[in-house]
Amino acid sequence: AKEEGGNGFRFYSSEMNARAVARMDLESNLRRALDEKEFFIEYQPQIDLVSNRMAGLEALVRWRHPQLGVIPPAQFIPLAEETNLILPLGEWVMEQVFLQCCRWHANGLANRQVRVAINVSGRQFDQADFVEMVKRLLQQTGAKAHWFEFEITENVLMKDVQRTIATLRQIRELGIHVAIDDFGTGYSSLSCLKHLPLNRLKIDKSFIADIQTNADDRAIVSATIAMAKRLDLEVTAEGVETEGQYGFVYQRDCDEVQGFYFCRPLPADKVLDACRKHLDE
Numbered sequence: 001a002k003e004e005g006g007n008g009f010r011f012y013s014s015e016m017n018a019r020a021v022a023r024m025d026l027e028s029n030l031r032r033a034l035d036e037k038e039f040f041i042e043y044q045p046q047i048d049l050v051s052n053r054m055a056g057l058e059a060l061v062r063w064r065h066p067q068l069g070v071i072p073p074a075q076f077i078p079l080a081e082e083t084n085l086i087l088p089l090g091e092w093v094m095e096q097v098f099l100q101c102c103r104w105h106a107n108g109l110a111n112r113q114v115r116v117a118i119n120v121s122g123r124q125f126d127q128a129d130f131v132e133m134v135k136r137l138l139q140q141t142g143a144k145a146h147w148f149e150f151e152i153t154e155n156v157l158m159k160d161v162q163r164t165i166a167t168l169r170q171i172r173e174l175g176i177h178v179a180i181d182d183f184g185t186g187y188s189s190l191s192c193l194k195h196l197p198l199n200r201l202k203i204d205k206s207f208i209a210d211i212q213t214n215a216d217d218r219a220i221v222s223a224t225i226a227m228a229k230r231l232d233l234e235v236t237a238e239g240v241e242t243e244g245q246y247g248f249v250y251q252r253d254c255d256e257v258q259g260f261y262f263c264r265p266l267p268a269d270k271v272l273d274a275c276r277k278h279l280d281e
């Protein structure tokens, strides 16, 4: 419940919406939504703690349902994964983000080294032709691999470590960075983590939420930041909502933060303004 707390839920959808959605035939709705282009993408800034500048953006998909309004991903991604609709949806998201980044680069985001992170579901990552699909989209759109970072959850990466290493190497060879997402919620063995060609570790927001009242969470976050640094990984704290949470991770030399304290996810057309604010102040 903590996970869904702050953002989407209250903001995007009422309890009534949630119940109505549950009653509907979500699967056929999802299929229709893909055809009708009812999905859209928001972008949440990731702030570098040293320079206080925007270092990246995470692409987050939403569904604008014609009757129910905007539905947050927690309410449809799990079903999209079960039904494999995540494959066309994930490909659509990637294509849209690539195209959007081409537009941004043509309009002033160039040379600013703002990475854009894309969530990759386990179903996508497990496809034998995943890397081929990415290559094809890069070619088709003209986007540059080094603009992007893939976020892949801990459990997906740990499922078959040998295969993960091989796939991550191919992704890295293209020039795309890789982050381990929701770190701490799964069961990585630390000895495996050492062998994965990762760039970044994202500390799950469930550890950040109670950092000021829960000594265990403080210990976990401190130890995770220290471990990431020893493994030469950049580390991002997600779900930073308060000045106190920000201060805690800042003091422990976390590299970047993402959270409502700095910025909520933004529609694409608000991103350049936010960039200017966070880059040029």
Ligand code: C2E
Pocket (backbone or CB within 6 Å): 002, 003, 004, 005, 006, 007, 008, 044, 059, 060, 061, 072, 073, 074, 077, 090, 093, 119, 120, 121, 151, 181, 182, 205, 238, 239, 240, 241, 258, 259, 260, 261, 265
């Ligand atoms: P995630 O990858 O952990 O993404 C971060 C989530 O935390 C986002 O929720 C974001 O809006 C929310 N968040 C950011 N800052 C704060 C904060 O300060 N407090 C709180 N309480 N929440 C914060 P969102 O957009 O609702 O997405 C939920 C999840 O849906 C994502 O979690 C990700 O697992 C999945 N998702 C979103 N977009 C995609 C996508 O394109 N593909 C796939 N496969 N999954 C996606």
Ligand code: CA
Pocket (backbone or CB within 6 Å): 058, 119, 151, 181
């Ligand atoms: Ca993510």
Ligand code: CA
Pocket (backbone or CB within 6 Å): 181, 182, 202, 204, 205, 238
């Ligand atoms: Ca996360």
Ligand code: CA
Pocket (backbone or CB within 6 Å): 048, 055, 234, 255, 256
């Ligand atoms: Ca950095």
